[in-house]
Amino acid sequence: MTKSENRCANCGGKLGLVSHHHRGLRFCRKTCKENSLAKTAKDHAWMRRWFGFGPRKASQVMGGPA
Numbered sequence: 001m002t003k004s005e006n007r008c009a010n011c012g013g014k015l016g017l018v019s020h021h022h023r024g025l026r027f028c029r030k031t032c033k034e035n036s037l038a039k040t041a042k043d044h045a046w047m048r049r050w051f052g053f054g055p056r057k058a059s060q061v062m063g064g065p066a
Contacts, residue, residue: 005026008026008027008028008029008032009025009026009027009032009036010027010028010032010033010035010036011028011032013028013029013032014028015028016028020032020033022036022037
């Protein structure tokens with residue numbers, strides 16, 4: 001039986017010699033990492049809209065004047 005820490009956080013595939021990391025998560029391929037990050041960003045955008053917050057403006061994200 002394979003332990004869960006030896007599996008990709010996105011697809012559940014086995015991790016090989018090279019694994020890609022992001023915030024404590026491990027991915028088997030760069031594509032898995034990018035897909036997971038895109039899905040997370042989409043989910044966060046949906047939650048912001050649901051709670052009534054508009055999309056962030058570039059000046060707010062970069063810390064510039066509003």
